[in-house]
Amino acid sequence: MINYSYTVWIPLIPFIVFLVLGLTGHKLKAKLSGLIGTGGLGLVTLLSYYTAFRYFFAGGHTEGAFEKIEAFKVTWLQFTDKLHIDLGVLLDPISVMMLVVISTVSFMVHIYSIGYMHGEKGYERFFAFLSLFTFSMLGLVLANNIFQMYIFWELVGVSSYLLIGFYYTKPSAVSASKKAFIVTRFADMGFLIGILILSFITGTFDFVTLTDPNGTAITQGAGIGFLGLSVMTWSMIFVYMGGMGKSAMMPFHIWLPDAMEGPTPVSALIHAATMVVAGVYLVARMFPIYAISAPVALGVVAWVGAISSLFAAIIACTQTDIKRVLAYSTLSQIGYMMLALGVSGYGGHEGLGYMASMFHLFTHAMFKALLFLGAGAIIHAVHSNYMTEMGGLRKYLPVTHITFLIACLTIAGVPPFSGFWSKDEILVAAFHHNKILFAIEYIVAGLTAFYMFRLYFNVFWGKETHYHHTPHEAPAVMTVPLMILAFGSVFAGFIPFNELVTSDGIPFETEIEWIVAIPSVLIGLVGISIAWIMYKKETAIPDRIASTFKLGYKWAYNKFYFDELYLFVTKKIIFRFISLPIAWFDRHVVDGTMNLIAEITQQTSYRIRGFQSGQLQKYAFVFVSGVIGLAVLVIFLWK
């Protein structure tokens, strides 16, 4: 048994860095604070890699299966003998994999930010928040019980809020940060309800106990019904609601595109690679419960994922802000991961979807972080977010161009890039589970290739745009992370996930199923070709198509009016029919009662304050009169 207790330092180091930068940052030189943040993260990355190496290759498995290892554990709040909240570190394949993902992307983003945020106001604040986020995210994935996960879940939300609103003088950034916080917080309410139901029926928060497929916790509550579903199913659906909020699944997706108001490295770290996959991670963490005792909830996961990925992909085809295209693409890819979990079974080859989901999470983190950082480099060079103001950039930004192309090929699922391998596993899993879901994902694969190459051609080819000043390539501190991530995007597909990250910890065999792989590559190539025809040179085709499908285009361009729908529901329905009466009740009945009591007291005191004149003689008069009165009474009543 290898001692893993040092892993507690993995989340603690960023926290210490956060404290140092947060408390003393304004006194440090900007450059030094950037170096402290990056150095701390470098240490975390080394520790994470070391842990991953030891866990996966040196001793994490016994008898061929990966174990869940509780590396560290303290009891924090003891409610009853059974029910207590711990703080701890749980190592299993997915948490170790997430350690690698988070620390890698976070480290790259730190390095990149040194260049990207150069000269910005609040430089040290930025790095302090990044460290806070990294701390929360690492704490989330290492949590050994669902309540600790919930705590870090909220912390992640807070740091996301702080970073989206980093440019706090910009009204749009402020409203975007509020929107992100409120929407995810609303979804987290469901998460909390789910936790409460779950812990009520199982009597524990602990992941190891909860997700033990042979344990008693998993079968409890299966029989008790409410509205036709078991209580376990309900609690899992509520827990998934939290995951939907964080992972921006429909209908909680509205905050993610707006969150692009934050600095681009933040979008790469939080809103592409790490935080938004927390929902996927949550479902994966609770997966045995979903698979064994709440299959209906798992169906919900699959369908929400599929619908989100389709809608997001359609919207992404019409947007012109490059960061928003990437945001919708993120939504779509997370939908993929959710779907993969939803179509998965538990154990052995049945758990193909689970493995595929984690695989795609890993590769997606690499290529999506790369895309966002590339977009950051483009925005850095052009000072605009809109692809209508770009074109022909391949001459000016050679490194960004090549790495961006690699990322686009990866996300489009062209072999041998990593996206092909992970997407192929998902499609295979969906193919064997449900043909309709497979069809949706198949269409989405084509759309993905199309909109990514629409973006690529529009930015790097297309029309020759006249720039105010010639765009120049980003400094090395920004391009080196791009190259490293590009390397990851190309080769991450060769990691044998089926031997490392599986639903029950036992490796299984996979092979490419040509019946799925060939069509999926073909539709990717079709998408790329259409984008080539439409956008390689400036043509009139896009406008013609847009005017032919006028209504559809308009709907997709306006994101299917989801924001308007929310505004309608909140302003016209909730505010008018719920909030207004409640406000009236509060103002007139609750406040009225209180005011009445105060008024009565005051009036009474006005009346009787004359008695308290302070004049001793008046008191004496009352006193003497009382005595005389009593005396008279006694005398007359004595008889």
Next chain:
Amino acid sequence: MISGIPLQYFLVLATIMFFVGIYGFLTRRNLITILMSVELILNSVNINLLAFNRFLFPHKLEGLFFSLFVITVAAAEAAVAIAIIINIYRRFTTINVEDVHEMRF
């Protein structure tokens, strides 16, 4: 000579003095007058004590001693009260109780 006067006369006198004192205490606004009224009340009590002592227990002296105590305490009290009155006069240049109302609402 005193034996010729019946007890009721003393009691009536004491009652009259007592209520005169009460009346003065309640109606006067001058602190000195109020103090004098208090003395009247005390003295009426003294008369009561002595009269009852004389008529009910002629061979005992408790009532007599008790009234001596009352006189002593009254003298001490008058000294304290006059000291207070002088201080009030210095502070407010008046000894009218109605003008001394700093602590009133």
